[in-house]
Amino acid sequence: MNPTSLQQLDYYQILNTVASFAHTDRAKRIILTSEPKLVKKHIEHMLDEVSEASRILAISSSIPIHSLDEVTAYLEQANKGIFLQPGQLQRVLSFLEHCRKLTTFMRDKVLVAPTVANYVQSIGDMHDIEDEIARSLRHGQIDDHASPELATIRRHLGMKQAEVKEKAEAMCRSKKLAPYLQESIVVEKDGHFTIPIKKQYRSKVAGNIVDTSASGATVFMEPAEVANIYEEMNDLVMAETHEVEKILYTLTALVLEKENDLHIAMETMHHYDVVFAKAKYGRSIDGVIPQLNESYTIHVDAARHPLLGEHAVPLSLQLGIDERALIITGPNTGGKTVALKTVGLLTLMAQTGLMVPAGEKTSLHVFQKLFVDIGDGQSIEQNLSTFSSRLTNIVNILERADDKTLVLVDELGSGTDPNEGMALAQVILEQLFAKGTTILATTHYRELKSLATTHEGFINGSMAFDIDTLQPTYRLLLGETGNSQAFDIAYKLGLHPKLIHRAHKLSDSQSDTSNFTLGDVDQTQKRRYERQLATTNYARKQSKAKKQTAIPIFDQGDNVTVSPDGEVGIVYKGPDDTGNYIVQIKGKKRRVNHKRLKLHIPASELYPADYDFDIIFKSVEYRKTKHVLKRKHVEGQILDEED
Secondary structure (H helix, E strand, C coil): CCHHHHHHCCHHHHHHHHHCCCCCHHHHHHHHCCCCCCCHHHHHHHHHHHHHHHHHHHHCCCCCCCCCCCHHHHHHHHHCCCCCCHHHHHHHHHHHHHHHHHHHHHHCCCCCCHHHHHHHHHCCCCHHHHHHHHHHEECCEECHHHCHHHHHHHHHHHHHHHHHHHHHHHHHCCCCCHHHECCCCCEEECCEEEEEEEHHHHHHCCEEEEEECCCCCEEEEEEHHHHHHHHHHHHHHHHHHHHHHHHHHHHHHHHHHCHHHHHHHHHHHHHHHHHHHHHHHHHHCCCECCEEECCCCEEEEEECCCCCHHHCCCEEEEECCCCCEEEEECCCCCCHHHHHHHHHHHHHHHHCCCCECCCCCCEEECCCEEEEECCCCCCCCCCCCHHHHHHHHHHHHHHHCCCCEEEEECCCCCCCCHHHHHHHHHHHHHHHHHCCCEEEEECCCHHHHCHHHHCCCEEEEEEEEECCCCEEEEEEEECCCCCCCHHHHHHHCCCCHHHHHHHHHHHCCCCCCCCCCCCCCCHHHHHHHHHHHHHHHHHHHHHHCCCCCCCCCCCCCCEEEECCCCEEEEEEECCCCCCEEEEEECCEEEEEEHHHEEEEECHHHHCCCCCCCHHHHCCHHHHHHHHHHHHCCCCCCCCCCCC
16 A cells, blocks of 8 residues: 555544544554555454444443553563562552453453453453552552561551650650740651750750751750650661562562563553544444455445545445446536545545444455545656656556556546647556556546446546536536536626537537526626626727727726725726726715726625625615515515616
8 A cells, every 4th residue: 555645545644533542652553553454354353343342332431441551661670670669569550450340341241242352361360469469559658567577667666756756745845945945846847856946045955956947046956865766766767668678579579470461461451442442433433334345346335534524425336347447527626536535545444444434335345555646746856747747656556556456546637738638548547447457537528538438347427516506516426427517607607698609619518508598597697798798899899999998897896996086996887888887985886987997806805706795785775675575575665776
C-alpha cells in the first residue's frame, strides 16, 4: 500500500482518531503504525475481534483496562538490583488488581464474545503476589505490620516519641523555667519538640536552638534532657530504615518471580486496549463489520465518509468481475472526488480491521495494492507542472498495477489540451482494464462516457444535480451519464435562451435544449433577459453610429461611485437604450449615464446569491403587499411597481 495514497485518502487521520480511544501509549503506537493487511483470514480474525468487543461494549462500556506503561520500566529497574519504592509497588498492585478485575469481567462474556473473552485465560494466577503487596502497603507506604520486626521497631519508636514530648511538656510546666518561657507550650520544629524561650534568657536553659521567631524575640530550644532521648530514637530510625528496605527487596523479588506472567498479562492488556479502541471508534461512527470477498466485488451499501459525519450523503454502488471499471461524471463540487475517497478509505479501514460507516450489505474485495491519483500533485522541488506530475504518477501506477489492484483516479487527463488529455485518459483506462485492475475514475470528458457502450466491463455513473436549487445532491446514479450542467446552470442564472442555443451549436453537444425558452421563467430572469437584449440593441445602435465607446455592464446591487462628486450608490436597473442606469443614492433613485459610473464593490462580494434586493430598493408597504399576494389572493388589492 502506497503511503502517499494512504495520505490522500485520509487513512492516517482515521488512525489518529482510533488511537484517541486507547488508554496506553503502547496501544496508541500500535494503532498509529497500523497498515492494511493483505490476507483475508487475518483481516476476518481482526474484524471478528472488533465485532465481539463491540457486543461487550453494548453490555458494559466500562472495561477494566489499566494504563500500564510504567510497569515495564519497573521490571527493568528490578532486574538492575534496585528495589521498587512503595509508590511503584502501589502501581504494580493496581495493575494486578486490574488483571483480576478483567478476568472477572470477562467471565460472563463468553457467550457473546467467545474469542475475546477467553484471552484473559492467558493471564496467570498472581493473587499471591497481589495479596502480599496489598498486605505490606498502606496509603502508599510500608505498613507497620509488614513484618513482626518492623512492628516492634515502630512501637518502640512511638514510645520514645511520646517520651520526648512528655519530657518537653513537663519542662514547660516547671516553675524553675517559667520566668524564661515566652509561652508554656511545646512547639514541634523540623521533627524536634522545642520550648519557646525569651531571647535574653537563652543562656539560662541547657539545650540546642532549633529555630528563631520572625521577630527574633523568641528562640525555640530543644532541652538537653530531650536531646539525650533523641540519640536512642535515631538508633530506632536506622533500624526502621533497614527493615523497610529489607521488606522492599523481598517484595521486589516477588515481582521478579512473576516477571514472565507479568509480561504475558501486559501483552494481553495491550491487545485488549487496541481491540476495544477499534470497537469504540466503530460504535462512534455507527459502523458495521463489512463482509470480505475475493471475487473482485465492491458492494458499498449506504456508505458515508467517516470524516464528514452526519453531513455525508450515503453512497451506494456495486462493481464486480464483469463490471470493474466505473467512470463517474457530473458537475464540479458534485461529490465525485468524495465518492472515490469513500470507496478507497472504507477498503483501507476494512483491511485494517476497522468497522466502516455503511449498511449491513457492504462487501469489499481484499486488494493487495491500492493506488490513488487525486489533486494536482505539483512538485515544486522537481519543477514539474501539474500535468507532468500527475502523468508521472500514472506511469508509476501503470507499471505496478495488476489484477489485485484498486486504482482511484480523479479527472484523468486534465491539465493539458482537452483533445490530447482525453485521448491519453482513454488509452490509460484501457491499459489498466487490460491488466485486470479495478478502476474508479472521474472525468469531464464526454468521450470517456462512451467507454461504457464500446468497451465491455465499463459502467457509467453520474453525480445527481438539482437544477432547481443549482445544488449538487451528492447522490451517485449508476448506469447514467452525467454532464457539467453548464447550459442548465446558465439558463437558471439568467443567460438568454438565444445565447444558450448558439453555444449549444458551437459545442456540438448532444444535450437537449428544448427546455431553454422564455415560456416559464420568473420575473427576475425576465428582467435579466431584458437587460441583455437592451444592452445588445444599444450596442448595435452605437455601432451603426460608429461610436466605439463600450457600455460597462453593471449588475443589480453593484456598489458604484458617481462622478464628478464621488458619491456612492447602488445599481437598481439598466442600462436603457441610451446607456443610462437607475442608481439609488442616499435612498433616492436617480438616472445616471454609464460614463459617470465606476464599479466600487461588485454585488457578488456584498450579498448572497439568493439575496432579495427588494429589501434595498422597495418600500416596506410594497414588500408587505407582495408577501401577502404571494400567499393568497386579496380582492381589490394590487401591487403597484415602484421605480
